[in-house]
Amino acid sequence: MNGGMHTMASRQERATNGQAAFVGQPLTRTEDERFLRGKGVYVDDVKRPGMVHAVVIRSPMAHARITGIDASAALEAPGVLAVYTFKDIADRSTAIPIRLAPLPGFERYLQSALANDRVRYVGEPVAVVVAENRYLAEDACELVVIDYDPLEPVTSVEGAMADESLLFEENGTNVASHYEVSRGDVDRAFSEAEYTRKERFRCHRHSAVPLETRGLVAEWNASSQRLSIWGATKVTFFNRRALAPMLGLDVGQIDMIEVDVGGSFGVRGEFYPEDFLVPFAAMKLGRPVKWIEDRRENLMATNHSREMECELEIATRRDGTILGMRARLWSDLGAYVRTNGGVPLAKAAQLLPGPYRISDFHCESFALVTNKTPVGTYRGPGRYEANFFRERLFDMVAADLGIEPEVFRMKNLIRPEELPYEVGKLVTYVPTTQYDTGNYPDALKQALEAFGYEELKACRGRLIDGKLHGIGMACFVESSGGGPAESARIVVRGSNSFALYTGVSSSGQGHETVLAQILADELGIDPRCVEVFHGSTNHVEQGYGTFHSRAIVMGGSAVKCVAQKLLDGMADYAAARFGISRDAVSLRDGALWDAGTGTRLIGLDDLVRRAREGDASAAQALEAAGAFTNDKLTFSYGAHVTHVAVDPETAQVEVIRHVALEDIGRAINPLMVNGQTIGAAAQGIGATFLDQFVYDETGQLLTGSFADYLLPTSTEIGDIQAITLQDHPSKLNPLGAKGAGEGGIVATGAALANAVSDALRGLNVQITELPMSLNNLSRWIRQARNQ
Structure with missing residues (x-):
């Protein structure tokens, strides 16, 4: 991908020649025009012929056995098409899989799409009512009689550690995972310390609250045997892989279509129970089904995050030089392990040492289930918590030692000559890591x-x-910049029209603008000539989505690499057709040129016309696809x-x-x-x-x-x-x-x-x-x- 049209002007060369270099420019977002004009299309704007509406019945109990469900009255209500409970999905494997942070033991605490014999948090889905409209469905929910036998709830990490009331009796413990990570010799560091201090910290439970709540529209086409789902975002390819076996479909039978999204911050787009229930209902009924959660549902059913406690101990010299640190972390997972519920704990353990020279470190971590809403990631998962724990302790230590807080930090920050800095294997499921470049002081x-x-x-x-x-x-x-890869596809549609397809998704960050800037620089075109299509599974063969601040690191790099591949293809076409060296071919002003003679070879509009007329080599030159791969x-x-x-x-x-x-x-x-x-x-x-x-x-x-x-x-x-x-x-x-x-x-x-x-x-x-x-x-x- 990196060879090819060497005479193509680089970004710096174009800037020198008076041509715009768009990377690094503060361009206003192209997306904003449709948003400000009210032309955005969100999931609730999607309306399909014959569409019906689903409402989820959620548990009012934090911990209870389900002793009976009677939906007969609801089924007789006007406009009601179906009421689904666990018995309707019992023949399917609907345990929601782990996407990230597969900590040891987590596989025993997965959530099914509907509660079976027990509910474990307020808001857990117990049944789904589908009716001709949402109002009728909500009315029918009141007619479903569910009998509960209350059980003792677990509402704190202390209660979870005590195992007095078990959420999963078959597992015998509320400790979903317990592991230790370390680097260096922390016991030696503490034995040599002139000063130590230990404190206990707590970070509260909160989460993202996007302006737009979650929602889905699913439609099953029986004749083509294809399922279309609108409203999926963030990790559509993973969600498709998770959903397909639950429904007995091949992944190629499912199209997940990303529409505009009113915020995510980590909580939107993960695989939730509704991501199975809505398509399931659509296939069963043979009609499109829409589900939109209300704000109370959003607050009690969408992933929570952050709740964590930490016992942190530090060892230093009298002059403030840090010798070692050890920690114990307790993470409240809520009632189940969701797709990325282990990330906050795993990243908190990894980043507790922060940007400081702490060669000796040990952390013991406990992931605990309680009778609360399950957790996932929220913007900077584990980082917000770890930074609070560490930086509060640092101020206490600095005060004890009579050192100004900035002086204490400057003394211990990793210096630029020490980078790359070996972090060690502080996350159980990833290789040893290095801090790459920087100047922290x-x-x-x-x-x-x-x-x-x-x-x-x-x-x-x-x-x-x-x-x-x-x-x-x-x-x-x-x-x-989490890997392993990200994909892009570029299609030339004319001299001033380029389509860019990417596997990354967008929930309002502005990816359409930024990715167009990258492509514009690579091709020497105006960003306004680029239309960006993102997130949907029919855009590229494989995509990895948007999380871990990876969209530009991985997705943007994929665009840059695939743009070079496109240029290579056009150079090969022009060289073969016009009998010149491929290194002499350049792209400018909507045409391919012989840079040596200054001759215009062929316009892109003509190339597109040739492709439409059946010229296979022209068609091949107008499109390129590929991926950027990196595991660091x-x-x-x-x-x-x-x-x-x-x-x-x-x-x-x-x-x-x-x-x-x-x-x-x-x-x-x-x-x-x-x-x-x-x-x-x-x-x-x-x-x-x-x-x-x-x-x-x-x-x-x-x-x-x-x-x-x-x-x-x-x-x-x-x-x-x-x-x-x-x-x-x-x-x-x-x-x-x-x-x-x-x-x-x-x-x-x-x-x-x-x-x-x-x-x-x-x-x-x-x-x-x-x-x-x-x-x-x-x-x-x-x-x-x-x-």
Whole structure:
């Protein structure tokens, strides 16, 4: 893929000649025109002839045996076509498979599409009602009588570890997985330490709340024996492979069609029970079936995330040099292991050492099932949690040793001459990993300078106008660009028309714009000439989707490689047809040229016409497909610095300024990266103070509406400054790119907790758990005053 038309102008050469180089330019998003004009097509906009509607009946009990289901009255209700329960799918294997993080033991805790004899969380699907419209289906749900025999719920990691009430009696334990990872000799490090400290931390349960809730439309064509599904996203090819055997189909009989998506942040597009139930109903009834969840369903049934506890211990010298670290992690998985439920725990263990020189490290991890909604990934899974645990402990240690927090970090950050840095095998299911390129101390230095840290240090802990001021910081390193491969296909449709098909999916990030920029640079065309088609399974032979900040690292690199393959094909065609050297062929102004003589050989419109007339060699020259393959991760890195003011009487926290800096190697579109970072930081600020799923002791979700589950508005997030560095491109892909979009959230909890603790230092309030909600913070202040 990398040989071929060597005379084709490179990006730098075109820029020198006055031609636009689009990679690196802050172009506005091409997608926005249709969104702002109301022309986006979301799953609820999909309407098929004869379409009917499904509503899921969900368990009101956190833990109970199902002793009977009577759907007779519902089946007699007007417009009701079917009521499906577990007995209707009992002859099928509907256990939802693991996609990522196959930790040992997880295979024993999978979820079936419908509950059989037991329910294990509030919101678990028990039955599905299908009717002519949604209103009739919802009315019929009230007529289905389900008898439950309550069981003792497990609602905490302590309860899960005690195994007093078992979710899966046949397994004999609520510990779904227990494993240990390490590097170096941590016992030796602690034996040589001049100082140690151990603390227990807790990160709360919360998750993404996309503007658009989940939904699907499925249609079975009996004559062609094909199933079409609208609304799948993120990992459509995996979902198709998972669904096909459940329905007794070949994967080639299923088309998953990605429409516009109103946000994901990790939770949309994974394989959920409804991803089987809706197509199943469509095949059974022979009619298209639509399902759209309401907001309460979204809050209690879509993947939760983040709930994790950590016992973290550090060993240092008196001068602050870190010798070793050891940890124990407890992750609350909820009731079942979902497709990627182990990722937060696995990545937290891997990234607990962060960007620091900690050669001796050990972590023991417990993945636990409880009677809560199952978990998955949420933007920066495991990173947000690990950074909070580590960076809070670092501030405590620095205070104990009488060292300024920035000095402690600078002393221990991995230096550029130490990169690539061996991380070791800290994730059980992937090979040994290396941090690739970077300058971690310089990132912190630049963040502090942009923040004006030296000038603001004087306000730390001071009471100004009735508020205590504090400054916090946190450093991070972030893995991205997960392999093994990504695919692209390019079709020339005319001199000013190019179709780009990609295996990556989009949920609003702007991939259509960025991928067009990459292709435009490779072909020397205007990005507006490129139409991007993404996500759907009929675009490329194989795709891997969008997760782990991989869309540009992997998908963008695939576009770059396949573009070169297209140029090679056109060079071969022109050389054979016109009898010139293939190295003399160039593409410009919508035509192929002989660069040596300056002769125009053939226009792309003419080439397209020839292909339509049956010229096989012309048709072959107009299309190229291929993949970029890489099994090594890239690592972005950076620092957050934040300034808060805390009212000690009301516990209100004002975020005055928050700086989020990240080196992503190469920004294809700096404007979009800036927006992604600001949006991620806003999510992180909201998560740190507001977002929280709260359960009572019976396993009932108490924050199941926006009256209780609070989200940030512009008045809560403060002034956010995003700084994007491109100082150290990755050497692992042809773009030099690292992941972007998660670095803005991963250190927010850590930096903000350090800032609030800094403000309340005079009251001796130490933040060891999140969220810093009004209730929690006011309680901690009262407790500190009463000590």
